[in-house]
Amino acid sequence: DIVMTQSPDSLAVSLGERATINCKSSQNVFYSSHNKNYLAWYQQKPGQPPKLLIYWASTRESGVPDRFSGSGSGTDFTLTIRSLQAEDVAVYYCQQYYTIPLTFGQGTKVEI
């Protein structure tokens, strides 16, 4: 199974500042024949289901603010929230969909 490890487990960021979350996979999730990284990012607020933010490691889902961006390739990925807003307080998860079983990181809690 591919193990997804996020860092840090939690971080506190001032309003308007940048938040950076890292995700490392135990195996490469780049599918060379498709030229894509099979990596997604989700946001989960308390009492709500997860919301897809980013897929293919860097493609923003429709309706997601452009302050959210994803980067990285292979085994190392980053979610960046440029200029944190109050509504961005949540837990963020990375997920690999390169192979079954599909696996998630343990989550990173972002606070103000």
Next chain:
Amino acid sequence: EVQLVESGGGLVQPGGSLRLSCTASGFALRDHWMTWVRQAPGKGLEWVANMNQDGNEKYYVDSVEGRFTVSRDNAKNSLYLQMNSLKDADTAVYFCARGKVPYSASGEDAFDIWGLGTRVTVSP
């Protein structure tokens, strides 16, 4: 509006059974791989099972293999999860989720639509 609504959760004793349902609206379930994901209290997300569009491909996480069965009724736009021999460790909120890419040949996908979840508690 595109949405998924789960039902069927509840309190069950260890060794018991439950059947969860997930009904889709606003889109055709038959076009998508569908997935069950669970979240134990205060914990992270765990993929449980998925199924292809016509139901002839199913995959499970090892911890539920042989105890859980995923199925679907495309005519009813519904997905199901039959859970048998339930254990304390199965206590969680169970979400159904849609694979983002329609008509995909592969279950390896991100999940773009999620239900609100249904809570399953396994306790004596």
